[in-house]
Amino acid sequence: MPSCDLCGKQENLFIANVESVEMTVCSSCSSFGIIIKPIKKIITPKKTEKKKNEAVEYIVEDSSQKIRIIREKSGLNQEDFAKKxxxxxxxxxxxxxxxxxxxxxLARKLEKLLHINLIEQKLEESSVEIKNNKSSDTMTVGDVVKL
Ligand SMILES: [Zn+2]
Structure with missing residues (x-):
């Protein structure tokens, strides 16, 4: 948390030029210099909220095949194609x-070079998965008998 360089207060802070040095000062200490800009509180988003609809990127299943086909079409061997x-x-x-x-x-780089799609996105459903995992961990009497 930022605080006033002169008195240590943590409220109403400004960036100010105090004797040509940039300092963090509170409103009462700002009279010692020239205010450049106020310091705004940085609001960090809650992690859980951010993760909810986060898209996860993953490599398409047939990426190997796609790349090999393109190379074969180009008539290059692996060495020359790799160089390219x-x-x-x-x-x-x-x-x-x-x-x-x-x-x-790397997939992103190859996507650009080869004009193919190698990355797909899907929405993460972590909260649902965690719930399912928990229920599968608790064994019923039936499960124990099967083991
Ligand atoms: Zn102060």
């Missing part, structure tokens, strides 16, 4: 064989 994308050949080989080798930043 300025990535390592070994990375391209991984990407073409395993969907999980792509991360979001």
């Amino acid at each position: 994308l300025s990535i390592r050949t070994s990375l391209l080989q991984k990407i073409e064989t395993n969907n999980t080798s792509l991360d979001i930043p």
